[in-house]
Amino acid sequence: MTYTVITGASSGIGYETALAFAKRGKNLILTARRENNLEELKSKVNEMNADIDVIIMTADLAENDQVYDFYERTKEYEVETWINNAGFGNFDSISDQELPKIEKMLRLNNEALTILSSLYVRDYAEKAGTQLINVSSGGGYTIVGGAVTYCATKFFVSAFTEGLAQELQAKGSPMQAKVLAPAATETEFAERSMDTEQFSYEENVPQFHTAQEMAQFMLDLYESDKVLGIVDGETYEFHLRDPLYPYVNRSRN
Numbered sequence: 152m153t154y155t156v157i158t159g160a161s162s163g164i165g166y167e168t169a170l171a172f173a174k175r176g177k178n179l180i181l182t183a184r185r186e187n188n189l190e191e192l193k194s195k196v197n198e199m200n201a202d203i204d205v206i207i208m209t210a211d212l213a214e215n216d217q218v219y220d221f222y223e224r225t226k227e228y229e230v231e232t233w234i235n236n237a238g239f240g241n242f243d244s245i246s247d248q249e250l251p252k253i254e255k256m257l258r259l260n261n262e263a264l265t266i267l268s269s270l271y272v273r274d275y276a277e278k279a280g281t282q283l284i285n286v287s288s289g290g291g292y293t294i295v296g297g298a299v300t301y302c303a304t305k306f307f308v309s310a311f312t313e314g315l316a317q318e319l320q321a322k323g324s325p326m327q328a329k330v331l332a333p334a335a336t337e338t339e340f341a342e343r344s345m346d347t348e349q350f351s352y353e354e355n356v357p358q359f360h361t362a363q364e365m366a367q368f369m370l371d372l373y374e375s376d377k378v379l380g381i382v383d384g385e386t387y388e389f390h391l392r393d394p395l396y397p398y399v400n401r402s403r404n
């Protein structure tokens with residue numbers, strides 16, 4: 152049996168991606184902090200298809216020791232696809248940022264993603280059919296004023312993952328590394344980014360996708376041979392593309 156790991160599966164894009172992969176018959180390993188949401192998701196999946204195995208592993212991925220521990224716990228399963236989706240944003244000018252929140256964002260968006268990607272690549276790069284998909288953002292390719300640090304975390308995700316994809320291709324490794332770059336998507340993201348209780352996308356955002364639509368884009372990227380799946384911030388169309396960042400290979404091996 153093989154599994155798809157999805158981090159940040161308790162809401163939004165991760166939650167809908169779990170349902171979309173379950174519809175494709177994929178067994179799931181789901182993580183986030185909110186166990187109740189993950190249990191509810193597991194019941195939903197099993198109502199749909201009782202043959203799908205859903206493993207729940209709660210973890211706070213902003214704590215590096217829990218990140219390593221989570222990876223260790225996944226090691227008893229064969230992981231076909233690893234999706235690093237957990238992340239959050241912050242909308243403040245840099246002078247107004249609350250640094251404890253920013254530290255946590257850097258640990259979750261960058262440190263956890265780098266640790267989990269590196270361990271997965273180390274264990275599975277030479278295994279045919281494996282994929283690593285990291286969730287970046289349109290803000291991983293364009294700096295958005297008022298969200299500069301968040302965008303910088305996503306520039307890191309895009310550069311790291313595009314670079315990894317290039318490295319794997321240069322080595323002839325079968326694993327595919329990919330970046331999903333959503334634009335505004337209706338999830339809990341805005342509330343968390345602005346530290347507000349309720350936010351209406353309908354009333355405040357001229358254009359956005361639903362989390363279900365984004366999960367379908369995730370599947371489109373999964374099924375393609377392209378490295379990048381990106382939503383155009385003007386038209387809101389989804390495009391599958393080659394890497395966007397310039398890349399020079401100076402490695403000696």
Ligand code: NAP
Pocket residue numbers: 158159160161162163164165182183184185186188210211212213214236237238239240259286287288289332333334335336337338339340341343
């Ligand atoms: P969301 O509904 O807030 O989901 C975020 C997920 O991350 C939740 O499952 C949350 O679970 C998990 N998470 C947050 N902190 C965590 C922690 N410390 N440890 C473990 N899990 C944690 O937002 P979303 O929009 O679906 O976000 C998914 C990804 O899409 C993020 O990487 C985000 O940056 C990216 N993105 C979103 C948008 C957008 O407009 N929505 C646009 C571009 C990119 P718990 O709280 O239960 O732990």
